[in-house]
Amino acid sequence: MHGRIRVPTQPLGSKTMRLVLASASPARLAVLRAAGVDPVVVVSGVDEDAVAARLVDPGPAELVTALALAKAEAVVEQVAGEYPDAVVVGCDSMLVADGPEIVGKPGTPERARERWARVAGRSAQLVTGHAVVRLGGGRRTAEADGSESTTVRFGTPTDEELEAYLATGEPMVVAGGFTLDGYGGWFIEGVDGDPSSVIGISLPLTRHLLGEVGVSVTDLWRRDD
Structure with a gap:
């Protein structure tokens, strides 16, 4: 796990807070809800190509992390007034196959078909940034x-x-052109590592990052009282 931590500018208290998910992904929302958290969903609207263009020859980890941070920062500006005590989580994932090439969302059936032709029967790395x-x-x-x-x-x-x-349309709108929790799961033989990361939001990585900013994930779990 690679990461970068910024020192708080003021003491961190123990106030009740909300988790804000800076993503429209239903898969990420489902993972969090299944894990006991009911996030506020706010879509960032970040221009991913513009963010990537500002980086100089980024590696996969640098790129997905920069995109995740850009999404979180964009949403912070939108929610600071309504949710003054919150943690905003941004996410991004990309598939790395055939050497250094980074594969995002295919966008078209032709690209998705070509990418599946390259990865079928093989292994690739899904790099997730939060x-x-x-x-x-x-x-x-x-x-x-x-x-x-x-x-x-x-x-x-x-x-x-x-x-x-x-024909389902699913592979065109997800990183790498596949899912683990949808139609694409029929064609995935296995995962070596964190399955929640492949679905879209890594619970272990998110927990570690929350801890770095002074938040226990258990404080975000839904309660009936």
């Missing part, structure tokens, strides 16, 4: 970011299976 920004009294008090890599072992769908998968 950033956490803590708010206290409406001000940024601390932030931390980091990344991790998980090995995904791909199966080999038949031509008919692949065309049916493409």
Whole structure:
């Protein structure tokens, strides 16, 4: 796990707070809800290409971490007034296959088909970056970011299976052109590492980053009282 920690500008208290998810991903939302957290969802609207263009020859970990931080920072500005005591979590993931090439969302059936042709029957690295920004009294008090890599072992769908998968529309809008928790799960042979990271938000990495900004994940769990 790679990361960068920024020292808080003021003492961190133990106030009740909300977790704000800077993502429209239903998979990330489902992971958090299944793990006991009901986040506020605010979409960042960050121009990912513009963020990437500001970096000089970034590696996969640097790129996904920069994108995650940009998303979290954009949402902080939107929610500081309504949620003055909160932690904002930004996320990004990309598949690394065939050497240094970084694969984001395919966008079109043609690109998704080509990418599946390259990874079928092989393994690739899914690199996930997260950033956490803590708010206290409406001000940024601390932030931390980091990344991790998980090995995904791909199966080999038949031509008919692949065309049916493409027809669902799912692979065009997810990092690497596949999912673990959706239609794509039928064609994944295994995962070496954190499965929640492959779905979209790494629970272990998020917990570590929350700890770095002085927040225990158990304080964010839903309670019936």
